[in-house]
Amino acid sequence: MNPRPSSALEKALAEAERLLGPERVVRADARSSELLGPNTSMFRSRRLAAVLRPERAEQVGPLVALFDRDADSAGLHAISTGRNWGLGSFQPAQDDSVVLDLGGLDRVRSFDLAAGWAVIEPGVTQGELSQLLADTPRMLNVTVSAAATSVLGNALDRGVGLRGQRTEDLAGLEVVLPDGESVRVGWWPDEHRSAPVYPHGLGPSLLPLFTQSNLGVVTAAVIRLPVRPEALRVVRLAFARPALGEAVTAIRRWVAQGLTRGVPRIFDPLAGGAYGGGQDEFLAHLPVDGTAEAVEALTGLLVAEARRSGLFTRVSSGADDTSAGAEPAELVDLIERGYAGDPDLADRLFEAKMGVPADQLDTRAGFVFFLPLLPLTGEALTEADRLIRQAVETTGARAAATSHLLGPDLVDCVVAIKFPREQAAAERAHRLLDLLHESFAAAGFAPYRLDIEHTGWRDAFAGDPGALALTRRLKAVLDPRQAIAPGRYH
Numbered sequence: 001m002n003p004r005p006s007s008a009l010e011k012a013l014a015e016a017e018r019l020l021g022p023e024r025v026v027r028a029d030a031r032s033s034e035l036l037g038p039n040t041s042m043f044r045s046r047r048l049a050a051v052l053r054p055e056r057a058e059q060v061g062p063l064v065a066l067f068d069r070d071a072d073s074a075g076l077h078a079i080s081t082g083r084n085w086g087l088g089s090f091q092p093a094q095d096d097s098v099v100l101d102l103g104g105l106d107r108v109r110s111f112d113l114a115a116g117w118a119v120i121e122p123g124v125t126q127g128e129l130s131q132l133l134a135d136t137p138r139m140l141n142v143t144v145s146a147a148a149t150s151v152l153g154n155a156l157d158r159g160v161g162l163r164g165q166r167t168e169d170l171a172g173l174e175v176v177l178p179d180g181e182s183v184r185v186g187w188w189p190d191e192h193r194s195a196p197v198y199p200h201g202l203g204p205s206l207l208p209l210f211t212q213s214n215l216g217v218v219t220a221a222v223i224r225l226p227v228r229p230e231a232l233r234v235v236r237l238a239f240a241r242p243a244l245g246e247a248v249t250a251i252r253r254w255v256a257q258g259l260t261r262g263v264p265r266i267f268d269p270l271a272g273g274a275y276g277g278g279q280d281e282f283l284a285h286l287p288v289d290g291t292a293e294a295v296e297a298l299t300g301l302l303v304a305e306a307r308r309s310g311l312f313t314r315v316s317s318g319a320d321d322t323s324a325g326a327e328p329a330e331l332v333d334l335i336e337r338g339y340a341g342d343p344d345l346a347d348r349l350f351e352a353k354m355g356v357p358a359d360q361l362d363t364r365a366g367f368v369f370f371l372p373l374l375p376l377t378g379e380a381l382t383e384a385d386r387l388i389r390q391a392v393e394t395t396g397a398r399a400a401a402t403s404h405l406l407g408p409d410l411v412d413c414v415v416a417i418k419f420p421r422e423q424a425a426a427e428r429a430h431r432l433l434d435l436l437h438e439s440f441a442a443a444g445f446a447p448y449r450l451d452i453e454h455t456g457w458r459d460a461f462a463g464d465p466g467a468l469a470l471t472r473r474l475k476a477v478l479d480p481r482q483a484i485a486p487g488r489y490h
């Protein structure tokens with residue numbers, strides 16, 4: 001049951017209705033705490049005060065300012081498309097927030113294929129932007145989430161694409177501050193000057209302040225568009241669990257020496273199932289790109305190195321590979337297209353993994369994510385595998401791990417916990433999630449993204465207490481009346 005709205009909130013919502021039109025302000029009534037429906041993680045639905053749906057960026061400044069007038073008027077939780085599956089979907093971390101749904105701001109305002117940037121709004125999806133770039137010399141760094149997910153929402157939560165971390169794609173942000181002022185930080189196109197894309201400018205760089213942040217609401221961004229490689233192939237390797245440490249050491253050397261680019265991935269046996277992996281078999285995908293001759297040469301080098309090492313039970317490359325155990329050509333094609341900027345518009349791989357179409361995930365599937373960072377060493381990945389198996393054994397839930405290699409020293413370890421949508425199974429999955437937070441923390445591995453039930457870990461993992469205090473001072477200065485809800489990373 002929702003408590004009676006404060007008069008400050010009533011006033012802000014009444015003015016929001018005048019600003020946006022009544023159909024774009026959905027108020028909670030006393031009967032409903034499920035204003036936006038269930039979330040796939042089966043996390044407790046937060047009590048929401050209202051949902052606001054502006055349709056133009058210019059409306060957001062005046063809207064945010066309405067919530068800055070009185071500390072009692074509730075804080076705003078901004079979402080782009082709200083498909084933050086596994087971490088809470090569209091849900092805010094705290095009760096009694098107002099969800100600011102920016103999915104209606106869906107314009108690609110401008111783009112420049114020669115200079116390699118696009119100005120996009122929060123509702124622009126990776127499917128839409130990649131389609132716009134089809135057959136051009138530029139591409140989008142896509143994730144393996146659904147085509148209908150937001151490029152900007154994912155980047156603001158520090159998501160990871162197949163070409164690298166999405167935060168690195170952000171060159172500029174248009175931010176509405178808590179008092180309603182709109183500012184542009186980082187690099188922005190200027191019709192009078194053709195400055196190359198460089199997000200830092202001179203002096204302190206402000207852009208990173210607004211990722212995983214409660215200091216502003218982002219209404220647009222300049223996104224970098226990488227050059228599309230002329231050719232691309234993914235070398236696929238399989239190995240058994242006892243070889244994990246040595247296989248990782250070998251792959252790290254290839255990453256460090258530039259034989260593979262983008263984000264190579266290592267799948268544990270459960271995660272590898274969707275990619276043609278056999279039972280008890282780990283898989284590795286090593287993308288190779290460049291000119292056609294470079295791809296030919298690098299593929300040959302990697303295949304020869306892999307065979308010589310004696311570590312791998314299967315080595316395949318190219319969609320027409322007919323060697324024993326090679327994956328079907330259609331699957332290889334989907335894998336390679338992802339690395340080349342095609343997010344699989346029909347969500348075939350996504351649906352094969354999740355068992356339901358993307359638009360039914362929140363209502364029909366059970367799913368949570370645990371996302372720790374690891375050093376790229378054989379020991380660390382072996383230890384992570386052990387910790388996951390231990391937690392799975394203790395709880396009886398299922399967990400599939402995919403390591404995204406972000407460079408020779410950094411791994412984004414994605415632990416996906418799928419469960420049937422029933423209470424007992426959800427409790428087991430949530431227990432597994434708690435255990436992983438604890439056991440990985442004890443091993444020194446911290447997560448880089450948090451779900452709405454684990455916001456407390458932000459303090460536990462803050463390195464220097466002075467730095468944590470500084471972010472809270474910034475919040476107090478910029479947002480004294482908490483116009484923006486504290487969020488997951490308060």
Ligand SMILES: Cc1cc2nc3c(=O)[nH]c(=O)nc-3n(C[C@H](O)[C@H](O)[C@H](O)COP(=O)(O)OP(=O)(O)OC[C@H]3O[C@@H](n4cnc5c(N)ncnc54)[C@H](O)[C@@H]3O)c2cc1C
Binds near residue numbers: 085
């Ligand atoms: C099968 C599967 C595969 C997945 N693969 C990937 C993957 O490869 N990489 C990956 O990173 N994730 C992945 N995900 C997780 C998730 O689906 C994506 O990260 C997705 O892009 C996030 O949802 P969204 O784009 O709708 O962002 P939103 O949910 O809209 O936003 C994410 C968060 O960013 C903040 N935010 C959003 N918009 C704004 C704004 N305008 N101003 C201020 N703050 C804002 C909010 O805190 C919000 O909760 C996957 C999920 C599944 C189920």
